[in-house]
Amino acid sequence: xxxxxxxxxxNGWPERYFAVIFTAQRSLSGDDIYDLTADRMVWxxxxxxxxxxxxxxxxxxxxxxxxxxxxxxxxxxNWRQHAEHLAAQALGRQEFYDWYRIRVAExxxxxxxxxxxxxxxxxxxxxx
Amino acid sequence: xxxxxxxxxxNGWPERYFAVIFTAQRSLSGDDIYDLTADRMVWxxxxxxxxxxxxxxxxxxxxxxxxxxxxxxxxxxNWRQHAEHLAAQALGRQEFYDWYRIRVAExxxxxxxxxxxxxxxxxxxxxx
Numbered sequence: 001x002x003x004x005x006x007x008x009x010x011n012g013w014p015e016r017y018f019a020v021i022f023t024a025q026r027s028l029s030g031d032d033i034y035d036l037t038a039d040r041m042v043w044x045x046x047x048x049x050x051x052x053x054x055x056x057x058x059x060x061x062x063x064x065x066x067x068x069x070x071x072x073x074x075x076x077x078n079w080r081q082h083a084e085h086l087a088a089q090a091l092g093r094q095e096f097y098d099w100y101r102i103r104v105a106e107x108x109x110x111x112x113x114x115x116x117x118x119x120x121x122x123x124x125x126x127x128x
Numbered sequence: 129x130x131x132x133x134x135x136x137x138x139n140g141w142p143e144r145y146f147a148v149i150f151t152a153q154r155s156l157s158g159d160d161i162y163d164l165t166a167d168r169m170v171w172x173x174x175x176x177x178x179x180x181x182x183x184x185x186x187x188x189x190x191x192x193x194x195x196x197x198x199x200x201x202x203x204x205x206n207w208r209q210h211a212e213h214l215a216a217q218a219l220g221r222q223e224f225y226d227w228y229r230i231r232v233a234e235x236x237x238x239x240x241x242x243x244x245x246x247x248x249x250x251x252x253x254x255x256x
Contacts, residue, residue, distance in 0.1 A: 019147075019233050027243065055151050056193075057191050064185060099242045103147065104235070104238070105146075108233060108234055109232045
């Protein structure tokens with residue numbers, strides 16, 4: 001399965017950044033190749049300039065959501081055009097997915113909560 | 129489990145809209161109440177002014193990603209302050225989640241792919 005960076009480890013993230021929201025329905029074919037390809041793409045993405053993080057969840061029904069974070073739209077465009085990624089995208093359309101949708105979005109505010117034995121209600125809030 | 133609107137049925141969506149990316153780690157407590165509460169919140173959100181759609185996936189490891197779509201930040205702010213939603217948020221912090229992170233992001237481009245028996249490679253592209 002895909003690796004997922006912690007959503008909470010945000011050391012060194014810039015104030016302004018972008019999310020790529022990838023929502024997909026897996027088809028029934030190519031399970032082994034899919035796992036290999038997905039793992040490889042996460043590994044590669046993590047090594048691209050401008051990559052910040054990735055969160056990925058796949059459900060039993062084959063629906064998956066992967067959100068990756070990037071410093072700017074150029075970094076996203078570069079990754080989209082990466083040769084090995086282009087090959088994986090073609091394989092995805094031929095084999096892996098019934099449908100997918102990709103949205104690029106600029107993060108404009110965020111907040112988070114971490115449960116704690118002492119302080120249960122700490123909520124950080126940031127609006128940019 | 130939560131309902132998920134089709135990511136592809138975008139009739140009537142505006143050119144400009146916003147995503148709320150909710151990433152969370154479930155704690156081990158409160159399964160029944162969680163399911164009831166989550167279903168109720170999706171049902172309620174779908175009835176709020178400015179709601180466009182929702183996609184939600186929960187993995188076996190308790191990590192979940194829910195992305196909801198809204199016409200503007202005011203609609204998101206209103207939903208955040210909805211009385212019953214506020215109660216559910218408090219319950220979430222007390223019972224359901226080890227951590228969560230919420231990001232509001234403005235969608236700036238999107239594209240999608242739908243597999244077809246005839247045309248396998250149709251890819252729609254939109255940049256705004």
